[in-house]
Structures are given as C-alpha cells and as structure tokens.
Amino acid sequence: MQVAAVAGGTGNLEARVAAALDLLRRTPGIRRADPISAAAATALLEPWLGSAAALADLPMPRLIDISFDTHQVDTAALGRQLASAVPGASFDDHRRWIEGLAAIARWVIMVAIGIVLLVGGVAALSVIFAVRSGLAVHREVIEVLHLIGARDDYIANNFARHTLWTGLRGGAIGSVLALASLIALAWLGRDMAPGMLPGLKLEALDWVLLALLTPLAAILAALTARSTVLSALARSRSRWSATSRWSGAASSTRRSSTRSTPAWRPAWRRAAPRSTHSCSRPTRPTAQPTGASRDPACCARRWPDSSLSRATP
Amino acid sequence: MVRFDNVGMRYGSGPEVLRDISFELDPGSFHFLTGASGAGKSTLLRLLYLAQRPTRGLITLFDKDLATLPRDEFPALRRRIGVVFQDFRLIQHLSALDNVALPLKVAGARDDQIREHVRELLGWVGLAEHVDAKPATLSGGQQQRVAIARAVIGRPALLLADEPTGNVDERIAIRLLYLFEELNKMGTTIVVATHNERLISRFDHPALHLDRGELVVRQPARTAAS
Ligand SMILES: Nc1ncnc2c1ncn2[C@@H]1O[C@H](COP(=O)(O)OP(=O)(O)OP(=O)(O)O)[C@@H](O)[C@H]1O
Ligand SMILES: [Mg+2]
Numbered sequence: 405m406q407v408a409a410v411a412g413g414t415g416n417l418e419a420r421v422a423a424a425l426d427l428l429r430r431t432p433g434i435r436r437a438d439p440i441s442a443a444a445a446t447a448l449l450e451p452w453l454g455s456a457a458a459l460a461d462l463p464m465p466r467l468i469d470i471s472f473d474t475h476q477v478d479t480a481a482l483g484r485q486l487a488s489a490v491p492g493a494s495f496d497d498h499r500r501w502i503e504g505l506a507a508i509a510r511w512v513i514m515v516a517i518g519i520v521l522l523v524g525g526v527a528a529l530s531v532i533f534a535v536r537s538g539l540a541v542h543r544e545v546i547e548v549l550h551l552i553g554a555r556d557d558y559i560a561n562n563f564a565r566h567t568l569w570t571g572l573r574g575g576a577i578g579s580v581l582a583l584a585s586l587i588a589l590a591w592l593g594r595d596m597a598p599g600m601l602p603g604l605k606l607e608a609l610d611w612v613l614l615a616l617l618t619p620l621a622a623i624l625a626a627l628t629a630r631s632t633v634l635s636a637l638a639r640s641r642s643r644w645s646a647t648s649r650w651s652g653a654a655s656s657t658r659r660s661s662t663r664s665t666p667a668w669r670p671a672w673r674r675a676a677p678r679s680t681h682s683c684s685r686p687t688r689p690t691a692q693p694t695g696a697s698r699d700p701a702c703c704a705r706r707w708p709d710s711s712l713s714r715a716t717p
Numbered sequence: 718m719v720r721f722d723n724v725g726m727r728y729g730s731g732p733e734v735l736r737d738i739s740f741e742l743d744p745g746s747f748h749f750l751t752g753a754s755g756a757g758k759s760t761l762l763r764l765l766y767l768a769q770r771p772t773r774g775l776i777t778l779f780d781k782d783l784a785t786l787p788r789d790e791f792p793a794l795r796r797r798i799g800v801v802f803q804d805f806r807l808i809q810h811l812s813a814l815d816n817v818a819l820p821l822k823v824a825g826a827r828d829d830q831i832r833e834h835v836r837e838l839l840g841w842v843g844l845a846e847h848v849d850a851k852p853a854t855l856s857g858g859q860q861q862r863v864a865i866a867r868a869v870i871g872r873p874a875l876l877l878a879d880e881p882t883g884n885v886d887e888r889i890a891i892r893l894l895y896l897f898e899e900l901n902k903m904g905t906t907i908v909v910a911t912h913n914e915r916l917i918s919r920f921d922h923p924a925l926h927l928d929r930g931e932l933v934v935r936q937p938a939r940t941a942a943s
Contacts (some may be wrong), residue, residue, distance in 0.1 A: 547768075553792045555789075
C-alpha cells in the first residue's frame with residue numbers, strides 16, 4: 405500500500421504512516437507490515453526517473469510492504485477502511501495483476517495444448533484420408549494381393565510401414581524447420597531485458613521430448629494407417645459377402661445336387677492306373693494321390709532344366 | 718481336389734454366364750478349358766480362385782465347401798492355388814523379381830530365402846536379363862511369363878492359367894506348357910484355359926469345353942482316336 409505524500413494537508417506524512425501501520429497491525433490476518441524507507445523507495449524509482457538527488461525534491465509517497473493471509477483478509481474492505489482512517493492512503497493489491505499475468509500464462513498454455521491436440525487430430529485425419537485414397541488408388545494391387553493369398557494384416561502392415569517412413573521423413577524436415585525457428589527466436593530475444601520475460605532456454609528434458617516428438621508422431625500415424633486399412637478391408641468384405649448371399653433357391657439346389665446329380669467324371673479317369681513314377685511325360689492326367697508323383701529320383705524339386713531343346717521334343 | 722455341383726453364375730442381375738456346371742477334377746490331373754470367347758472360361762476360373770462366389774450350386778475345393786468356409790481361411794486356401802490371370806495383373810511398381818517373389822513373401826518367406834529361387838525360375842522362363850525390369854518396360858509375352866512364374870513359384874497344389882500363352886510365339890508356348898507338365902508331374906493339378914487348338918492337340922490332356930455357359934465333355938484327342 406502507499407500513503408501519499410500530500411493528501412489534503414491533514415497531518416504530516418510520518419504520522420499518517422504510523423496510523424496506517426497501527427491499523428494494519430491490528431487487522432487480523434496481516435502477517436507483516438513494514439514501512440519502506442524513503443531512501444529505499446528512491447532507489448526503486450531511480451532506474452526510471454534518474455538520480456536520487458533529483459528525486460529528493462519530489463513529493464514521494466511512502467510505501468508499506470504488507471503480506472497477509474488471503475483467506476482472512478478482505479482486501480476491498482481493508483482498502484476502504486484504510487482510505488477513511490488515513491487520508492491519502494491507498495491499498496494496492498499486487499495479486500490482481502500477478503493473477504492476471506498467471507491467468508494469461510495459463511491460457512497461453514491451454515491454447516498451446518489445444519493447438520497440439522488440433523494438429524494431432526488433423527494429422528490423424530489426414531493420415532486416414534490419405535490411406536483411404538491410397539486404398540482406392542491401389543484397389544487392383546490389393547485385389548491381386550488378396551488373390552495371391554495375402555491376409556489383411558499383410559496389406560495393413562505394408563501401408564503402416566509406408567506411413568511410418570513418410571512420417572519420419574516429414575518429421576525430420578519439420579524438426580529442422582522447428583530448430584531453425586527456435587534459434588531465430590533465441591536470436592531475436594537476445595536483447596530482451598533479462599527478467600522481463602522468462603528466458604527461452606530449453607532444458608535437457610525439453611530437447612529429449614522434442615526429439616521424441618517425430619518418431620512418436622510417425623508411430624501414431626503408422627498405427628492409424630494400419631487400423632484404417634484393417635477396418636476398410638473388413639467393411640468391404642462384409643459388404644461383399646452381404647451382396648453375394650446364397651439365395652433360398654440355391655440352397656435347395658445344393659441339397660438335391662449333393663445327393664442325386666452325378667458329377668461329371670471323364671472317361672479317362674476309369675482307365676487303368678499307370679505309373680507316373682517314371683520320368684516320361686505323362687500322356688494322360690493322373691488320378692493318383694498328390695504325394696505319389698513326387699519321386700525325388702526323377703522329379704527333383706527343382707525347376708526343369710533350362711534347355712529349350714529338352715523342352716521341345 | 719475340385720468339385721462343382723450344379724454351379725450357376727451370373728454377374729449382378731445379368732444373364733447366367735455359367736449354367737448347371739458339374740464336374741470333378743482329381744488331384745494331379747491336367748485339363749484344358751476351351752470354349753469360344755465369352756463362353757465363360759474366365760468366369761469359371763474366377764470361381765476356382767475364389768474371386769467370385771457362385772450364384773448357385775456347390776463348389777468343393779481341397780475338400781472344403783466354399784459356401785460354409787469362413788472368410789479368414791481363404792488366404793490359406795488361395796496360397797495353394799497359383800493363378801495366371803488373363804490380363805497378367807502384375808504389380809506395376811514392382812520389378813519382375815519382386816512380382817514373382819510376391820506369393821512367397823505374402824506367405825511369410827524371408828527375402829534371402831527366396832531370391833535365388835526366384836532368379837532361377839525367371840531364368841527358366843527366359844527372363845534372366847529382365848529380373849529388375851518393371852512390367853511396363855516388358856513386352857506382352859515377357860509380362861505373361863512373369864505372370865506364369867509368379868503363379869508357379871509357390872509350387873501350388875492347383876494351377877489355374879487363363880490363356881497363358883496368348884501373347885507368346887509357338888515355341889515359347891510349348892516351353893511354358895512343358896513347365897506346367899513338370900509341375901503336373903510333381904503333383905500339381907492344372908487347368909489351362911486356351912483357344913490354341915494346336916497346343917491342345919499337341920498335349921494329350923482332356924478338355925473341359927464351355928459352350929455358352931454350359932459344360933461339354935471332350936475326350937483327349939489321342940484317346941478319342943484310339
Ligand atoms: N465383370 C463382369 N461383369 C459383367 N459381365 C461379365 C463380367 N465378366 C464377364 N462377364 C460376362 O460373362 C461372360 C463370360 O465372360 P468370360 O470372361 O468368362 O468369357 P471367356 O470365356 O473368358 O472369354 P475370353 O475367351 O474372351 O476370355 C461374357 O458374356 C461377359 O460379357
Ligand atoms: Mg477369358
């Protein structure tokens with residue numbers, strides 16, 4: 405709080421300071437109330453107003469430094485009480501603007517977190533859309549892979565791997581740009597009065613977190629890609645089986661067909677069994693079990709040798 | 718191995734492309750699949766390699782009823798089937814080598830285990846100099862041979878080839894047919910759809926003949942003659 409040097413001329417400054425101190429020390433919840441000497445106050449103002457000699461002539465208010473229990477003291481009431489008891493006294497609560505600053509700082513942090521979440525969400529969405537369009541673009545390839553016997557996993561993992569590398573590459577470029585802007589900010593802020601703002605110094609932990617950001621984002625993108633592919637493939641499959649259901653007519657056909665319809669069996673099947681163990685070219689399709697023809701002596705598990713002359717009789 | 722019972726197939730709400738198809742293929746057999754263009758050869762093969770469901774009838778493959786087979790068993794089944802697609806369906810951004818290696822990779826094989834094997838096969842189909850070529854830089858016949866190599870690399874139990882010699886000259890066609898025969902000797906069941914009557918007459922195998930969606934039996938040429 406401060407007690408103004410000239411305030412309606414009632415009483416001298418020291419007496420009014422003493423009255424204010426007296427009132428303050430009687431108020432419950434005030435832990436400490438110390439007057440700041442005129443010399444100390446002058447010293448405080450010096451950086452702004454010039455040498456102490458010039459200030460000596462100015463009517464300087466006297467300051468009283470108070471600390472109090474915030475729960476016990478009603479600052480507004482105390483301010484009114486002081487103003488009426490001690491002419492020229494005013495109560496200055498620093499907490500108001502400290503709180504304001506703190507609120508701004510908290511708000512900035514929230515906005516920053518919000519931006520990070522937003523960027524993350526947008527990144528995930530763009531991964532999903534990119535993967536979707538990738539699925540559409542590579543439809544044919546995916547169909548071939550399926551027909552070759554690929555599981556959805558295989559396809560999803562390929563997409564995930566591709567996304568991981570793309571993410572890492574993009575992240576590396578982004579990291580370089582971020583590093584450049586951090587350096588630029590530090591360079592711009594080099595003249596900023598120390599103490600006015602907390603420095604832009606990054607601690608070791610901050611650097612580790614920053615370094616982890618890219619791989620983490622890439623892994624998240626890869627997992628997003630994987631699950632997008634898996635769910636898209638599952639969806640397309642359920643659509644496929646829903647549209648090609650067996651109709652009721654078909655199932656009745658099936659039932660009768662399995663019993664009564666004689667399957668077409670070519671006449672050659674009833675021909676006498678021949679040996680296919682020889683290396684000679686079989687002249688007829690064989691009806692013997694798969695394993696029997698795998699005679700290692702003549703049909704080695706290698707591709708037939710590559711002379712055309714042998715192949716062409 | 719393969720059994721069709723009164724299988725019918727239509728695309729969407731169109732006419733029936735296949736009607737009342739019933740036949741059975743034994744393990745280790747070798748069949749040609751013949752018929753005019755549009756008769757339904759490719760459609761029949763599509764049913765066999767599980768690209769399409771029949772609209773009616775019953776298909777049994779490797780002793781499994783396809784109608785009741787859970788979808789997650791399809792990949793394992795498909796890995797036992799090698800397919801030469803009529804339009805090759807090579808993956809354009811992969812080299813010939815990687816295209817051929819694909820079925821093995823999909824089945825979980827490691828790169829170093831399969832490279833030599835793939836090179837050897839590519840050499841055998843006459844593409845030793847083109848292992849690193851992208852499909853777009855290969856001729857039609859060369860692409861077709863890559864497709865064939867991809868179909869046989871996994872030593873499938875069932876090999877389905879849709880017009881596998883349509884883009885190569887007679888000499889290479891015969892050579893490729895011999896590759897199939899070698900596979901057949903090792904136990905692979907083979908179905909080759911083709912228009913090439915000369916090829917059919919050269920190799921003594923029975924033919925499944927499709928006439929506008931219906932199956933007609935044809936004896937092997939030599940058997941019929943004798
Ligand atoms: N995806 C499709 N959608 C609708 N109809 C189709 C489709 N594919 C084929 N068809 C029709 O099915 C019939 C049989 O076609 P398919 O491709 O099986 O004949 P193909 O015997 O293989 O002929 P080609 O010898 O010319 O290859 C044709 O009448 C064709 O128009
Ligand atoms: Mg066709």
